[in-house]
Amino acid sequence: MKSVSAVLEVDVRIPVGPLGDVRERAAVQARFTLPGGILVIFGPSGTGKTLTVRAVAGLVAATGIIRVGGETLLDADASVNVAPEHRRVGYVPQHAALFPHLSVRDNVAFGLRVRGNRKESGPLAEQWLERLGALHLADRMPRRLSGGESQRVSLARALAPEPRVVLLDEPFASLDLTTRREMRRVVRQVQEGSGIPMVFVTHSPREAIEMGDHLVRYGVGGSQEEGRPEDLVEEDLE
Numbered sequence: 001m002k003s004v005s006a007v008l009e010v011d012v013r014i015p016v017g018p019l020g021d022v023r024e025r026a027a028v029q030a031r032f033t034l035p036g037g038i039l040v041i042f043g044p045s046g047t048g049k050t051l052t053v054r055a056v057a058g059l060v061a062a063t064g065i066i067r068v069g070g071e072t073l074l075d076a077d078a079s080v081n082v083a084p085e086h087r088r089v090g091y092v093p094q095h096a097a098l099f100p101h102l103s104v105r106d107n108v109a110f111g112l113r114v115r116g117n118r119k120e121s122g123p124l125a126e127q128w129l130e131r132l133g134a135l136h137l138a139d140r141m142p143r144r145l146s147g148g149e150s151q152r153v154s155l156a157r158a159l160a161p162e163p164r165v166v167l168l169d170e171p172f173a174s175l176d177l178t179t180r181r182e183m184r185r186v187v188r189q190v191q192e193g194s195g196i197p198m199v200f201v202t203h204s205p206r207e208a209i210e211m212g213d214h215l216v217r218y219g220v221g222g223s224q225e226e227g228r229p230e231d232l233v234e235e236d237l238e
Contacts, residue, residue, distance in 0.1 A: 007197040008034035008165050012064030012074065014051045014222075028052065029222040034165070034214065038191055038198045040229060042208040043218030049201045052222070053167040056199070057091045058084035069164045085114065090158030090166035090196075094173050096150035098142040104129065104153050105138040111161035128156040131193075132186060148179040152186070159196065166198045172207075184210055205236035 014028040028048030032039070041049045055062040058073065058081075066074040068089065073082045098107050108125035112118075129135040134152040142150065151171055158166050168187070172180040188211065191198050200211050208215060212229040225232055 007036055007069060008039075008056070008199070009065065009067040010052070010056060012052075012055055012062040012066060014048065014055050014060060014062045016048075016051065027222075030055070031223050032216040032226050034197055034199060036197050037213030038188070038200050038211055040208045040212030040215045041199060041201045041218060041223075042203065042205070042212075042215055042229075042233060044203055047218040047220060048222045049203075049218055050169050052218075053091070053169050053199060053201055056165075057089050057167055058082065058087050059091075088161070088164045090161070090163035092151070092154050092158050092166065092168045092171045094170045096142075096154035098145075098150060098153060098157070100142050102142075103138065104134070104140050104142070104145070107142070107153055108156045108160050111157060115161055125156070125160055128160045129153070131190065132156050146179075147175050148183060151175065151183055155187070155190070159190070159194065163196065166196055168198060168200045170201050170203070180207075187211070205233040208233050209237075 011031045014030065016026050016028060028051050030048065030052040041052060043049055051060060054060045056066055062074060063076040064074065065072065068087065072080050073087050074080060099110065102110065105122060105125050108128055109121035112121035112124055126135060126138060129138055132152045132155060134149065134156065137145065137149055137153065145153065172183050175183065184207065202208055209229045215227060215229040215232050216223050217225040217232045
């Protein structure tokens with residue numbers, strides 16, 4: 001797979017199943033490119049959508065090639081496998097997974113401090129919280145946040161270290177309909193304002209059309225088609 005204009009290039013095989021199985025393990029095959037904007041990974045449960053974004057983040061084993069911004073993060077043949085903390089890839093899981101012992105401000109500042117930017121981590125964290133309409137939550141602990149508030153904070157934490165791409169793994173699935181609509185608006189607004197490319201996982205056809213500039217459709221075994229959201233999920237709206 002070759003695309004000089006792509007922000008993200010993925011061509012991988014992700015093994016699934018028991019590690020000790022002597023038979024050849026089943027695998028998810030993922031192949032797509034993200035030229036910019038928001039790429040939606042769409043498909044039913046169990047088709048490897050979450051495995052794919054976790055592989056891009058470096059959180060599960062895979063073989064093949066992953067490139068971000070022209071840098072190779074994974075090339076199994078060349079023995080290249082960049083550690084997750086050095087990939088500059090933001091990750092927002094379905095459940096916010098905030099650090100329970102840290103305030104909202106310190107959660108957002110965490111990635112900045114890991115990268116050595118301790119002096120400016122607090123002010124930069126507050127800037128992102130303000131951008132996401134959550135600055136008033138800065139001193140709260142995660143246990144005092146609603147679902148929508150937690151996801152705003154999780155998104156701010158992913159964006160603060162200036163990642164080259166952000167992965168959102170069904171981040172609004174557990175939210176009520178009104179909050180989901182608001183969070184979709186927030187994500188679209190932030191993406192357009194920051195220019196940071198995003199990968200958005202969903203099994204909702206309406207969400208896929210609303211969020212995606214590009215779409216890769218998943219079925220049994222992994223990715224199957226790539227194209228415009230309105231072309232690939234129209235039949236699912238019926």
